Amino acid sequence: MERLVKKAKKGDGDAFVQLIQQYEEVLYRTAIRFVKDEQDTADLLQDTILTAFERLHTLKKNEYFHTWLCKILLNKCTSLVKKKQKTQVLDLPNQLLEAADSFKDIELADALNSLSDQYRLVFTLYYVVGYTTKEISTMINEPEGTIKSRLSRGKAILRDTYYTFEGVKTIG
Structure with a gap:
């Protein structure tokens, strides 16, 4: 390359x-x-x-x-x-729902949309697009530790927010 x-x-x-x-x-x-x-x-x-x-x-x-x-x-x-x-x-939630092809996509869009912008950006780049924390760090001019922290905090937010119908957490 x-x-x-x-x-x-x-x-x-x-x-x-x-x-x-x-x-x-x-x-x-x-x-x-x-x-x-x-x-x-x-x-x-x-x-x-x-x-x-x-x-x-x-x-x-x-x-x-x-x-x-x-x-x-x-x-x-x-x-x-x-x-x-x-x-x-x-209206990002509705746009995401319209673009979703499956129930799983709708759930992902809803979960990502519940996060603040700083977490949503990092989550999208890491989990959806597949960049490493180092690559994200370089792209958005933030220390790699900050990226890892946002991923961790974002997971905690999602873990506390999203549950299955049986009361078991779905993310974690």
């Missing part, structure tokens, strides 16, 4: 396309979880790729290309969500 980054930095468009193709699915899953709309997701991906291409020369360590690319995407997602909140009331 680092070889492709070096080639892309030297202006090799094919190398850049190969890099993007490696992360296309992860980028899509991350964006759709945040914006819940196919059209917005497509726009975000296109904007992220264009920004990455234009700013590739600013990447200091080639081995962090993936993290750098995801950070660009997260910034774009955050900006879009904030922009939409200014123009309309964002």
